[in-house]
Amino acid sequence: MKERLSVAFVAERQIPPAPPPAKTGGVVGWLRENLFSGIFNTVATLLSFAFVAYVLASVVPWLFLDSVWNASSLQECRKIDDGACLAVINERFLQFVFGFYPDGLRWRPVLAFALMFIAIWPALFASAPRKLLIFTGLYPLLAYWLIWGGSFWGPVGVLAGPVLGWACVRWLPGLMRGWLDERLVFLAAVGVGLLATVLWWLFGVTVFDDTLSAVLAVDLDSVESARLGGFLLSTIIGVSGIVGSLPVGIVLALGRQSNLLIIKACCVGFIEFIRGVPLITLLFVAWLLLAYFLPPGTEFDLILRVVIMVTAFASAYMAEVIRGGLAALPVGQYEAADSLGLDYWKSMQLIILPQALKVSIPGIVNTFIGLFKDTTLVIVIGLLDPVGLLQPIRADQNWNGIVWELYGFIALFFFIFCFAMSRYSMHLERNLDVGHR
Amino acid sequence: MTVAATEWDEERRSMTASSEIAVEITGMNKWFGEFHVLRDINLTVYRGERIVVCGPSGSGKSTLIRCINALESHQTGSIVVEGTALSSDIKNIDRIRSEVGMCFQHFNLFPHLSVLENCTLAPIWVRREPKKDAEDRAQYFLDRVKIGDQALKYPGQLSGGQQQRVAIARSLCMQPRIMLFDEPTSALDPEMIKEVLDVMVDLVETGMTMMVVTHEMGFARQVAHRVIFMDEGQIVEQNEPETFFNNPQSDRTKLFLSQILSH
Ligand SMILES: Nc1ncnc2c1ncn2[C@@H]1O[C@H](COP(=O)(O)OP(=O)(O)OP(=O)(O)O)[C@@H](O)[C@H]1O
Ligand SMILES: [Mg+2]
Numbered sequence: 014m015k016e017r018l019s020v021a022f023v024a025e026r027q028i029p030p031a032p033p034p035a036k037t038g039g040v041v042g043w044l045r046e047n048l049f050s051g052i053f054n055t056v057a058t059l060l061s062f063a064f065v066a067y068v069l070a071s072v073v074p075w076l077f078l079d080s081v082w083n084a085s086s087l088q089e090c091r092k093i094d095d096g097a098c099l100a101v102i103n104e105r106f107l108q109f110v111f112g113f114y115p116d117g118l119r120w121r122p123v124l125a126f127a128l129m130f131i132a133i134w135p136a137l138f139a140s141a142p143r144k145l146l147i148f149t150g151l152y153p154l155l156a157y158w159l160i161w162g163g164s165f166w167g168p169v170g171v172l173a174g175p176v177l178g179w180a181c182v183r184w185l186p187g188l189m190r191g192w193l194d195e196r197l198v199f200l201a202a203v204g205v206g207l208l209a210t211v212l213w214w215l216f217g218v219t220v221f222d223d224t225l226s227a228v229l230a231v232d233l234d235s236v237e238s239a240r241l242g243g244f245l246l247s248t249i250i251g252v253s254g255i256v257g258s259l260p261v262g263i264v265l266a267l268g269r270q271s272n273l274l275i276i277k278a279c280c281v282g283f284i285e286f287i288r289g290v291p292l293i294t295l296l297f298v299a300w301l302l303l304a305y306f307l308p309p310g311t312e313f314d315l316i317l318r319v320v321i322m323v324t325a326f327a328s329a330y331m332a333e334v335i336r337g338g339l340a341a342l343p344v345g346q347y348e349a350a351d352s353l354g355l356d357y358w359k360s361m362q363l364i365i366l367p368q369a370l371k372v373s374i375p376g377i378v379n380t381f382i383g384l385f386k387d388t389t390l391v392i393v394i395g396l397l398d399p400v401g402l403l404q405p406i407r408a409d410q411n412w413n414g415i416v417w418e419l420y421g422f423i424a425l426f427f428f429i430f431c432f433a434m435s436r437y438s439m440h441l442e443r444n445l446d447v448g449h450r
Numbered sequence: 451m452t453v454a455a456t457e458w459d460e461e462r463r464s465m466t467a468s469s470e471i472a473v474e475i476t477g478m479n480k481w482f483g484e485f486h487v488l489r490d491i492n493l494t495v496y497r498g499e500r501i502v503v504c505g506p507s508g509s510g511k512s513t514l515i516r517c518i519n520a521l522e523s524h525q526t527g528s529i530v531v532e533g534t535a536l537s538s539d540i541k542n543i544d545r546i547r548s549e550v551g552m553c554f555q556h557f558n559l560f561p562h563l564s565v566l567e568n569c570t571l572a573p574i575w576v577r578r579e580p581k582k583d584a585e586d587r588a589q590y591f592l593d594r595v596k597i598g599d600q601a602l603k604y605p606g607q608l609s610g611g612q613q614q615r616v617a618i619a620r621s622l623c624m625q626p627r628i629m630l631f632d633e634p635t636s637a638l639d640p641e642m643i644k645e646v647l648d649v650m651v652d653l654v655e656t657g658m659t660m661m662v663v664t665h666e667m668g669f670a671r672q673v674a675h676r677v678i679f680m681d682e683g684q685i686v687e688q689n690e691p692e693t694f695f696n697n698p699q700s701d702r703t704k705l706f707l708s709q710i711l712s713h
Binding site: 343345346348349350351352353354355356357359363364367368371445447 | 519521540544545547548549550551552554556558559560561562571572575576604606620621624
């Protein structure tokens with residue numbers, strides 16, 4: 014008989030490492046494991062398949078097989094076939110895209126849209142050439158010029174404002190150093206820089222534009238804001254809001270953490286006020302009230318006002334999302350940055366924000382998507398975004414009574430944009446995920 | 451790198467710390483709200499001196515060394531580091547911090563940067579060194595803490611002991627004049643404690659001024675010039691390690707030592 018099993022044990026040989034087991038059973042194995050593992054799972058799978066099949070059975074013929082692309086009215090559509098009457102989209106497609114943008118000039122927004130992808134490329138993907146960031150910085154003015162037209166020197170003049178301000182901050186301290194307290198020098202330079210920028214925008218730009226136009230006129234036909242509409246309008250407001258709300262949100266979030274009471278109070282006040290008010294109210298403010306407050310005669314474009322309001326609205330939410338990310342960082346990160354002698358801005362830029370923003374990506378993209386869909390609210394102040402364009406179409410004799418096709422089309426447009434953002438954010442999270450922590 | 455104890459004694463006798471002052475703390479008090487956490491601290495640290503600070507939990511050891519690089523601000527008294535008085539002037543504070551390296555109990559590496567980037571960040575952005583130089587030096591110190599082959603990994607992929615060694619290398623890359631350690635080994639497993647202590651002993655040979663909060667009494671005996679015992683926010687006793695361990699004066703020290711050495 015064998016000797017008794019005892020507790021004491023010494024391994025007799027060292028077990029060499031072996032490769033992990035291969036995935037079992039290909040397609041069939043996967044199906045069995047994921048869809049038919051147990052009674053409940055099997056029933057759920059069958060029910061889901063039945064549901065999907067049912068939906069597809071009614072949607073596919075309606076949308077693809079029996080749909081009508083060419084007809085001049087709903088009645089005609091119905092005579093031809095009983096599927097979706099996509100003829101309305103075929104007929105009004107350009108209006109959906111451009112609103113009432115003049116026919117011959119439509120290449121301009123298209124060009125601006127195409128250039129947008131080049132501009133955001135280096136911002137989104139680290140593999141892009143870094144030099145392109147210069148183009149990214151200049152893109153907003155270029156896009157503005159292409160879409161609204163007018164003199165080329167206008168946007169250039171606007172750009173010159175911050176350059177002027179920067180020059181003040183860069184060189185004034187050297188000039189002032191002799192006769193001003195060291196600590197005040199920088200503050201004074203920033204103050205002068207800001208003032209110079211604003212004054213330049215208010216008075217300098219027109220003069221600059223006129224002078225240079227007299228020398229060399231570079232003009233595009235100008236297009237009024239009222240003619241912009243459709244997806245073009247949604248994209249302008251959405252993209253500007255997205256691009257603007259992230260930096261403003263970051264500044265607000267940092268301001269809310271500041272030790273300086275005034276800065277903190279301003280940021281908290283702004284955030285709480287904006288969050289406490291519905292976007293529609295803000296849009297009405299942009300539409301009606303601002304006109305009262307601005308000096309008479311100043312022209313302040315309605316779309317620009319809306320963009321400012323939408324950006325302000327989104328950045329308040331953004332600030333709170335980012336604050337969450339900041340709060341998620343261990344204090345040790347702040348202390349380590351401090352102990353290496355990094356000053357506040359450098360430690361924010363290099364240590365704190367990269368980590369806080371990474372944590373906040375889902376929330377940030379959430380805010381972006383919300384903002385983009387909220388652009389449809391501009392309908393209440395009479396701007397013709399895609400949803401706004403539906404009213405005249407449905408009121409048209411020919412297309413009276415058409416619903417699904419139009420709303421579905423608009424939904425598809427928003428879905429593509431929002432889904433792209435969502436996929437991108439997942440890609441980004443995966444890329445930034447280095448090691449566990 | 452461990453050296454036989456007798457050799458160490460020899461060397462310690464020959465390496466009496468210089469008479470130049472690295473840190474001078476006079477009449478320093480600190481409160482957290484109502485709580486008087488540091489009470490009338492007077493301490494002079496000479497260049498090249500190695501001081502071990504010990505004491506029961508909550509006695510204010512961490513707070514004391516965090517005051518030296520202004521991670522905590524003190525309310526009364528003065529702290530002078532390498533000739534610069536700690537005031538509320540931010541420029542001053544940043545300069546002192548770049549002269550004083552600090553290692554934390556939980557390493558506090560930057561998880562989004564590779565090991566090499568962790569080490570080059572401050573030299574590049576604070577000292578404005580060319581990237582190449584910073585990288586060369588980082589590689590030198592990483593080799594020195596025996597982790598040079600992991601330079602391209604991220605902190606999350608390293609063990610605790612490896613992370614702490616990277617943290618030490620990161621501080622050294624700033625070429626500090628003083629190194630502060632706040633319980634660098636107390637979050638580590640015994641096996642890793644040794645690898646970190648070895649690195650610290652290696653650092654000793656460079657003549658670095660060091661202040662170490664630790665419960666590793668073996669380390670204290672081996673390398674310290676002076677051991678400081680703190681209790682309830684006060685420096686209760688300080689002495690050469692020999693005398694401190696073999697012949698403690700105050701009752702509180704005796705009690706503490708009996709507790710810490712009994713296991
Ligand atoms: N930020 C703070 N606010 C209020 N009290 C604090 C703060 N930091 C520390 N304390 C208190 O100050 C005292 C000293 O803390 P300190 O961290 O210096 O102790 P320590 O000697 O390092 O202890 P340990 O060995 O546990 O690390 C403790 O009683 C602690 O509760
Ligand atoms: Mg402590």
